[in-house]
Amino acid sequence: MIRAAVLGGAGYIGGELLRLLLGHPEVELAAAVSSRLGGKRIDSTHPNLRGLTDLTFCAEEELEQYDVLLLAAGHGATMELLPRLAGHAKTLIDLSGDFRLTDPAVYEAYYGLPHTAPELLGDFVPGAPELAREALRGADRIAVPGCMATAAILALRPLAAEQLIEPDVTVDARTGSSGSGATAGPANTHAERSGAMRVFAPAGHRHEAEIAQSCGVRPTMTATGVEAVRGVQVLCRATLRDGVDETAVRRAYRRHYADEPFVRVVAQRRGMYRLPEPKVLSGSNYCDVGFAVRPEARQVLAVAALDNLVKGGAGNAVQSLNIRMGWPERLGLEFPGLHPV
Amino acid sequence: MIRAAVLGGAGYIGGELLRLLLGHPEVELAAAVSSRLGGKRIDSTHPNLRGLTDLTFCAEEELEQYDVLLLAAGHGATMELLPRLAGHAKTLIDLSGDFRLTDPAVYEAYYGLPHTAPELLGDFVPGAPELAREALRGADRIAVPGCMATAAILALRPLAAEQLIEPDVTVDARTGSSGSGATAGPANTHAERSGAMRVFAPAGHRHEAEIAQSCGVRPTMTATGVEAVRGVQVLCRATLRDGVDETAVRRAYRRHYADEPFVRVVAQRRGMYRLPEPKVLSGSNYCDVGFAVRPEARQVLAVAALDNLVKGGAGNAVQSLNIRMGWPERLGLEFPGLHPV
Amino acid sequence: MIRAAVLGGAGYIGGELLRLLLGHPEVELAAAVSSRLGGKRIDSTHPNLRGLTDLTFCAEEELEQYDVLLLAAGHGATMELLPRLAGHAKTLIDLSGDFRLTDPAVYEAYYGLPHTAPELLGDFVPGAPELAREALRGADRIAVPGCMATAAILALRPLAAEQLIEPDVTVDARTGSSGSGATAGPANTHAERSGAMRVFAPAGHRHEAEIAQSCGVRPTMTATGVEAVRGVQVLCRATLRDGVDETAVRRAYRRHYADEPFVRVVAQRRGMYRLPEPKVLSGSNYCDVGFAVRPEARQVLAVAALDNLVKGGAGNAVQSLNIRMGWPERLGLEFPGLHPV
Amino acid sequence: MIRAAVLGGAGYIGGELLRLLLGHPEVELAAAVSSRLGGKRIDSTHPNLRGLTDLTFCAEEELEQYDVLLLAAGHGATMELLPRLAGHAKTLIDLSGDFRLTDPAVYEAYYGLPHTAPELLGDFVPGAPELAREALRGADRIAVPGCMATAAILALRPLAAEQLIEPDVTVDARTGSSGSGATAGPANTHAERSGAMRVFAPAGHRHEAEIAQSCGVRPTMTATGVEAVRGVQVLCRATLRDGVDETAVRRAYRRHYADEPFVRVVAQRRGMYRLPEPKVLSGSNYCDVGFAVRPEARQVLAVAALDNLVKGGAGNAVQSLNIRMGWPERLGLEFPGLHPV
Amino acid sequence: MIAACPECERKLDLPDSTRLSEVVECPDCRSELEVVSIEPPLLVIAPEAEEDWGE
Amino acid sequence: MIAACPECERKLDLPDSTRLSEVVECPDCRSELEVVSIEPPLLVIAPEAEEDWGE
Ligand SMILES: NC(=O)c1ccc[n+]([C@@H]2O[C@H](COP(=O)([O-])OP(=O)(O)OC[C@H]3O[C@@H](n4cnc5c(N)ncnc54)[C@H](OP(=O)(O)O)[C@@H]3O)[C@@H](O)[C@H]2O)c1
Ligand SMILES: NC(=O)c1ccc[n+]([C@@H]2O[C@H](COP(=O)([O-])OP(=O)(O)OC[C@H]3O[C@@H](n4cnc5c(N)ncnc54)[C@H](OP(=O)(O)O)[C@@H]3O)[C@@H](O)[C@H]2O)c1
Numbered sequence A, B, C, D: 001m002i003r004a005a006v007l008g009g010a011g012y013i014g015g016e017l018l019r020l021l022l023g024h025p026e027v028e029l030a031a032a033v034s035s036r037l038g039g040k041r042i043d044s045t046h047p048n049l050r051g052l053t054d055l056t057f058c059a060e061e062e063l064e065q066y067d068v069l070l071l072a073a074g075h076g077a078t079m080e081l082l083p084r085l086a087g088h089a090k091t092l093i094d095l096s097g098d099f100r101l102t103d104p105a106v107y108e109a110y111y112g113l114p115h116t117a118p119e120l121l122g123d124f125v126p127g128a129p130e131l132a133r134e135a136l137r138g139a140d141r142i143a144v145p146g147c148m149a150t151a152a153i154l155a156l157r158p159l160a161a162e163q164l165i166e167p168d169v170t171v172d173a174r175t176g177s178s179g180s181g182a183t184a185g186p187a188n189t190h191a192e193r194s195g196a197m198r199v200f201a202p203a204g205h206r207h208e209a210e211i212a213q214s215c216g217v218r219p220t221m222t223a224t225g226v227e228a229v230r231g232v233q234v235l236c237r238a239t240l241r242d243g244v245d246e247t248a249v250r251r252a253y254r255r256h257y258a259d260e261p262f263v264r265v266v267a268q269r270r271g272m273y274r275l276p277e278p279k280v281l282s283g284s285n286y287c288d289v290g291f292a293v294r295p296e297a298r299q300v301l302a303v304a305a306l307d308n309l310v311k312g313g314a315g316n317a318v319q320s321l322n323i324r325m326g327w328p329e330r331l332g333l334e335f336p337g338l339h340p341v
Numbered sequence E, F: 001m002i003a004a005c006p007e008c009e010r011k012l013d014l015p016d017s018t019r020l021s022e023v024v025e026c027p028d029c030r031s032e033l034e035v036v037s038i039e040p041p042l043l044v045i046a047p048e049a050e051e052d053w054g055e
């Protein structure tokens, strides 16, 4: 058993970390920090945890020593927080955008503010088991990728790595409302957000930088908020290189994901769920990845779906932790999702 | 053509008033007040109005003289506002809860604050055409009933008026999220409110007072927020008096609503939409009313559905205005609702 | 490890049984019967099971010997099937309505057809751990109660058992679309069922018989289909007996459920989720139970929520099986539900 | 007043035609054909029409002479039906896909069956006022474009017509469940279709042919079923020609749509509804069109939204009829949509 | 240290570090409770801003 | 018995009880495959009623 603490535990990623860590057989959830809700029970905020714990939120100042500290605060704030919190645990796992990019200039271009701890960027291993499993085994600074980025990277990686596609790709991402966090504001009231198809990033989205960094492609990404609480789906288009056909594409996906515990290739000719859809993944750590080839046009459509709070965040963090600790990778992440839902 | 002004035009009831008045052939929408959004276009807040108007919100201080002033501010605030605004128009129509109840003691009991203009209560005619059509013809102070109250009153009125039921009734109301207005807060973010079945008034709801006042029954009411933006449905249970059977019940509804332009009796034995449902009423001014009798138990279930922003508010205001002005009652209220939806 | 088979595995309750049994550490899922889909993979129908199993559906004729056989076919069909299937397993767990009622006359009154195996009714123990835990330990014929019945029974039982209420109660049930099973028909297309508030049982629902049988009350029940796929909520009203106050009510719930692994008492004065709501229970085996007392009216509102496919069906079956086998009661049922969702 | 008949009146497009024609001041709805529901009231199928009409469905054989006959049957069936029905009215308006394409070979390639009335293809004018207003004035054979095609064409037309873009474009369409009509089947039950993000046309969609024909571009189109009953949104990506900037793009849209009664250019820098979204268009005949330019990448994203049953079908038919008859173009189409919704 | 919730009678097990005037949350009814005495431990309902909830 | 899916090349492990003309489902692309030979095991895509899917 190791002792873990979560910062930002009142948020949506934080709450998902609490759920997963409370159910993890090797982890004792020792602390959850909230600046607003210190002293309040965590199950008052996250009613799904009723009966599982009597823990209350604590203030940052009350943090002690832990084996692992997971940070689920916003970007910008995190690069300020992390240096002063680093002493509280040997292993730090950050879920914000602050330590995902290796180049501070790219960070500034995409986040619109200079990085205040650029010297730390090099310390971080991506919390992306499919890309960095070996590095994660010894990692004590882990930066989990963004939710839409994870989906797009897992969709594009096999094609890019095997040089089956040209570098220009487009990514059409769709996301549920939990993707923008728990804070109330005029844009996310139920009445306004309900049934939305809100193209909130029509001319470029931050996650482009992560996709480019991980896949070596040149992505153009849009993102649309659709009617869902959880769930991300990406449709990625690319041009196939000369001579690449569906067989080559399918083989690439198989090779890359045959042994992955949490990536499934879903590209069926029959049935209702032929390509990845997030709804059957709610609560699960799977990322489903599929494709469709249009040979005459030399085009491939790569599709991926995941639960933004799990494989797109907290689940990827726990999977990374499992690797880091040498535990079975699926530990605490067994929930497969529901049908119907 | 008369000139109309709306106070609270940035809110949900206010926005619905703007839509209806812009489409009304006898009304010129002359002003819409917002304290927060003065100078901003009204179609920035209400995107459905794009192309219909170039009007901008104004401040209360900019109000001039109008034929009718419609107030769509919250309760509490309205009883303060109304006296100082009364000079701006001959006819005032208020949509808040402040002038619906005739007895200030009942107001205080249900709203938890003393009424600050009790002397005005007697001036108001209910903006309820089915109950007060004659009085509305000459009315210059009109108080539109609450949305769930209107549904329950129209469901129960025929039974109560014809003494078919015992006075104790229960009302289970279900409501969409627009019922709580446009203001963002932790309880109405999309992620929290989505898919909710939130019993927010388990032991009594304010609208009990209006139902009691209008029907002479003793209601016990609960209200549940369900997944919907618009729409209210009420299920009212009552005990039938001795000898009352389904035929008597059906006749009472027919008698009361045969000539009503906006109440339809929906109590079918076959088909998919046998009893009233709000979804096919979205945007329309209908209140559908139905019933089911359980003879052996001497019980009747009365069901009503409406769009809380239309028949439950702005539409009832416009229908009342039509009556007041001697116009055809359906003027500007012809939209019948959609199917499917 | 025991070997289990599921009949009706292509349906919604059947699919949920497959999910739970595949994740159960003491059970090997050995067979899933479907008459329509014999030979087809079960994960083609239930896409959440991809990667967990290669099992295909088999025909009834292919059934062998199992330790337990779970039946998830419709009522009417089940009383025909069960006698001829009984030889395939020592322990039979039925999820249909056919063996829940002890009195064949009540069955005929509520289901509209005579019971064809009335001699077997006495053999069945209710698959309701909170009511029949001791009997379940040795039970080889288990009949799991209906989903809305389970919710209402758990809501009313403490009040009824401790004689805190008068016998006449009303039950206002709300249910998601999965409650009517997987078969397509005009009434459950997405476009028609979406956003519905369909009062499909306005004058009495079958589950009244189960509630009456288990609680000794006289229920009047309505049921409304609301916008949700999973989830049941019931609002039960009763009259408090003389002298009964909120303290007495709360004590009754505590006493009954303090040690129950899957019933939580949720009746809070503060917070967003004060009373039971099904959405945070999706996929979980909890039934949350709460109440609100209106002392001056001597009324109590009892509220319960659950996932109809889990605690309302498959989860209750597995919990009963755990008890029958002497395993820890929570085995295979640990998933706590999600927030937000 | 002219007399109109609708074939396919029990379907979703048919029902929307009934609603619009019943509300049209110059049209008498004289007949609605249904093969399944002959003799049944049309408001049993379309409950929103209760109180507006007592019309019942009739059989095709009962058809008489009308001024206009609107066909809302499926493709394939329509090319068989239309020749034998043509005698019933001077003016025919077809809403199926059968008479939209001018080239029977393209029809066969996209619909997978040979056209059985190729000689009639040349007779049809597109029911697309923005493209064919002049031709519509004298047209007696009108073929209304597909719903997603209309959205994509209105989004791309200004760019293509003014040669601002390269010919290769991609179209990502999202659609609600009413787009697939009223017939029940396993793929459109509420439980399966709810919350879906179903990429049902990953490698090409039929509407490509219409977009190519109307805009002279080479489209690659995907379509995804998302959670909605009504509503279509398209995201079209194209490469800007040398020297084309945002100003040129904005001017093109303005020029094309400044005088269009039902196309609004929505491309705002601020506010919640910056780009077109279908939800505020439900029931309205508007198509909102917007764009975002990414100059450094020479890319433009063109976005359009509409209600598939109105501007994407029945509304476009009525607008075309208004033009054909020389009536004001907005007649019977004034409903602006709702907010919130 | 055991004290009862004055609202719902739930027994609260207060940690030894509990200080006077501290506010704790009842696990059952979620009332906010102020510690007004340590020996014997005594809780009263804390004054609270009216929370708006519902529609 | 191992045979490859003619659609997607996935290797299928057919049980020994597999009979001629039996239809199996490819776990990857979900094509319906007919067993047209046992020794050597050989699969072809089974003729199928066009499945309507989508809108
Ligand atoms: N939502 C997703 O789908 C998703 C997926 C992957 C990654 N992420 C990333 O995860 C992080 C959290 O996202 P979220 O969606 O959970 O947001 P959220 O719901 O808004 O929660 C953020 C939490 O951070 C805490 N916080 C904010 N500023 C802080 C500060 N200066 N110091 C300490 N704590 C602070 C807040 O807690 P208190 O106010 O209680 O202190 C809040 O609960 C973000 O960086 C986000 O980009 C989100
Ligand atoms: N929503 C419903 O279903 C419904 C149905 C029937 C009746 N009602 C009643 O209608 C009223 C409005 O409800 P709503 O849902 O539209 O609420 P809302 O969306 O919150 O809008 C209320 C509006 O009132 C304005 N306002 C608030 N305080 C004010 C003040 N002191 N002076 C002037 N304006 C003030 C605000 O505008 P600015 O901030 O821009 O000034 C706000 O836009 C309430 O009394 C409600 O009870 C609502």
Ligand SMILES: NC(=O)c1ccc[n+]([C@@H]2O[C@H](COP(=O)([O-])OP(=O)(O)OC[C@H]3O[C@@H](n4cnc5c(N)ncnc54)[C@H](OP(=O)(O)O)[C@@H]3O)[C@@H](O)[C@H]2O)c1
Binding pocket: C007, C008, C009, C010, C011, C012, C013, C014, C033, C034, C035, C036, C037, C072, C073, C074, C075, C077, C081, C095, C096, C097, C145, C146, C147, C178, C179, C180, C181, C182, C183, C308, C309, C312, C313
């Ligand atoms: N849905 C709920 O919330 C819920 C909750 C508690 C209990 N229940 C009860 O559980 C049972 C199943 O409900 P469901 O919702 O899962 O229904 P469902 O989705 O319609 O599934 C029923 C299954 O039963 C099979 N079946 C039907 N007739 C059969 C027969 N004569 N012999 C063998 N199999 C037959 C069908 O499979 P094939 O066609 O493939 O053979 C079908 O998949 C019902 O009795 C229901 O009352 C349902």
Ligand SMILES: NC(=O)c1ccc[n+]([C@@H]2O[C@H](COP(=O)([O-])OP(=O)(O)OC[C@H]3O[C@@H](n4cnc5c(N)ncnc54)[C@H](OP(=O)(O)O)[C@@H]3O)[C@@H](O)[C@H]2O)c1
Binding pocket: D007, D008, D009, D010, D011, D012, D013, D014, D033, D034, D035, D036, D037, D072, D073, D074, D075, D077, D081, D095, D096, D097, D145, D146, D147, D178, D179, D180, D181, D182, D183, D308, D309, D312, D313
């Ligand atoms: N749904 C949309 O968003 C949309 C938008 C634009 C265009 N369209 C097109 O409009 C047409 C209708 O679409 P829909 O969505 O309304 O479909 P739908 O709901 O399935 O309705 C089609 C109707 O056509 C009738 N019909 C079918 N075969 C017929 C035949 N052989 N002879 C006479 N009537 C027949 C059926 O009526 P009975 O069974 O009662 O005879 C049915 O009600 C299709 O061609 C579709 O492509 C649809």
Ligand SMILES: [Zn+2]
Binding pocket: E005, E006, E007, E008, E009, E010, E026, E027, E028, E029, E030, E031
């Ligand atoms: Zn308490």
Ligand SMILES: [Zn+2]
Binding pocket: F005, F006, F007, F008, F009, F010, F026, F027, F028, F029, F030, F031
């Ligand atoms: Zn295959």
